[in-house]
Amino acid sequence: MTAVLPQLDQAPPLTLPLRFFVAGLLWLLPALLALGWSEGAYPSLSLLIPLHLFTLGVLGNIMLGALLQLLAVLSGWRCSQPGWWTIGLWGGWQLGTLSLITAFLQEFSPFWLQLTSVLFTVVALHLATLLWQVWRLPTRDGSSRSLRMALLCLLLTLLLGGAMLQVLTGQLPLPLARLLVWHRLLAQGWVLLLIMAVAQSVAPLFLMTPPYPPVWQRHAWWGWPTCLLLAALCMARWPDQGGSLWAWLPALCFCGLTWRRLQQTRRHSEWLLPYWRLALAWLSVLLLLWPLFSWQTLPGWLGRLLGWGWLCGLALTLVLGMLHRIVPFLLWLDLKNLAPPRYKLPSLQDFISEQHARRNLQLWLGVQACALCWIAYPLWGRWLLATSLLLLWGTLLQLGCQAWQRHHRLRRQLPAHGDAHA
Numbered sequence: 349m350t351a352v353l354p355q356l357d358q359a360p361p362l363t364l365p366l367r368f369f370v371a372g373l374l375w376l377l378p379a380l381l382a383l384g385w386s387e388g389a390y391p392s393l394s395l396l397i398p399l400h401l402f403t404l405g406v407l408g409n410i411m412l413g414a415l416l417q418l419l420a421v422l423s424g425w426r427c428s429q430p431g432w433w434t435i436g437l438w439g440g441w442q443l444g445t446l447s448l449i450t451a452f453l454q455e456f457s458p459f460w461l462q463l464t465s466v467l468f469t470v471v472a473l474h475l476a477t478l479l480w481q482v483w484r485l486p487t488r489d490g491s492s493r494s495l496r497m498a499l500l501c502l503l504l505t506l507l508l509g510g511a512m513l514q515v516l517t518g519q520l521p522l523p524l525a526r527l528l529v530w531h532r533l534l535a536q537g538w539v540l541l542l543i544m545a546v547a548q549s550v551a552p553l554f555l556m557t558p559p560y561p562p563v564w565q566r567h568a569w570w571g572w573p574t575c576l577l578l579a580a581l582c583m584a585r586w587p588d589q590g591g592s593l594w595a596w597l598p599a600l601c602f603c604g605l606t607w608r609r610l611q612q613t614r615r616h617s618e619w620l621l622p623y624w625r626l627a628l629a630w631l632s633v634l635l636l637l638w639p640l641f642s643w644q645t646l647p648g649w650l651g652r653l654l655g656w657g658w659l660c661g662l663a664l665t666l667v668l669g670m671l672h673r674i675v676p677f678l679l680w681l682d683l684k685n686l687a688p689p690r691y692k693l694p695s696l697q698d699f700i701s702e703q704h705a706r707r708n709l710q711l712w713l714g715v716q717a718c719a720l721c722w723i724a725y726p727l728w729g730r731w732l733l734a735t736s737l738l739l740l741w742g743t744l745l746q747l748g749c750q751a752w753q754r755h756h757r758l759r760r761q762l763p764a765h766g767d768a769h770a
Contacts, residue, residue: 437471462517465514490565672700715737
């Protein structure tokens with residue numbers, strides 16, 4: 349069983365995924381500022397703000413944009429109404445994130461919590477519509493099924509988050525701690541299933557790695573969520589008996605299989621490879637530490653290590669690496685769709701070069717070193733980490749603006765036939 353080739357003619361309009369990517373980059377600035385002002389204690393209200401700025405503002409936006417693009421080119425989903433998705437999904441996500449952060453700043457103000465619940469209900473309705481559309485598609489390969497399950501986990505994560513907001517406002521008499529366990533597990537399922545879909549389909553095209561075993565591609569898409577469900581049930585019934593190991597097993601299998609494929613790559617000089625190795629190194633550390641703690645009670649340093657490892661060590665590392673490849677490809681694809689046949693198009697390197705990708709990797713490694721200082725010494729390490737993230741943010745913003753200006757200039761230079769074809 350080989351990787352599914354992307355259906356480029358099914359790609360949504362350029363502005364739809366790009367809007368999510370730009371929003372994710374812009375949310376990074378308040379996230380790093382909030383991190384600089386946080387006390388670093390786990391759990392604490394001051395750490396909740398940067399945590400949700402990273403999960404919803406940064407990662408949530410970029411991963412949603414990637415999900416929409418992958419559903420189109422891998423599963424055959426047609427984005428027939430991009431304006432509807434832009435207003436409801438993109439707009440609702442930004443307003444919901446802003447409302448939630450405001451609620452935290454107002455010390456769980458009931459008004460802002462209720463408003464957040466309403467806004468994310470709108471987002472959940474859009475995600476439910478999207479899930480219904482993609483579930484009816486005929487594609488049945490492992491990547492497409494993983495994308496559907498990732499979307500389902502995201503939808504359930506939002507619904508549980510909304511239920512927790514209702515509990516905080518006194519509208520729903522449910523145990524908050526138990527909802528939090530399910531919320532965390534499903535959030536991890538959303539992230540890991542999306543990464544697994546990318547690893548099975550997109551990464552082999554760039555990294556020239558062998559495909560995953562057929563048994564993994566056939567069964568991992570349902571086996572992983574099943575293990576998450578078993579972990580949640582066991583942790584709810586026996587909170588201190590290691591029930592989270594059910595969620596640990598499939599992650600361990602994925603980590604081992606992916607390490608093996610990276611070793612078998614036919615492009616050892618590929619600049620994207622170190623991003624994947626760094627992300628898997630973080631996943632390996634998290635898997636080694638997983639059996640040693642319960643999610644109910646964590647020492648401060650371990651809570652910071654767990655949060656940074658999942659969000660920025662694993663997920664954001666892959667997001668940064670893949671964005672250096674996806675954004676130039678989207679800009680190039682937009683020009684290809686507008687240009688007449690046999691028109692000579694620029695290469696992907698003309699938008700974001702390999703040198704920029706390697707330089708940003710070095711900056712990201714510096715951020716990781718600062719993160720270790722923050723984990724060990726949060727009071728002074730927070731400003732060191734925030735400063736390093738600010739430097740990376742400025743570099744990414746400048747690089748994105750240059751790529752967009754290059755695309756805009758090339759688009760204006762297209763022949764008149766390309767305009768007619770558009």
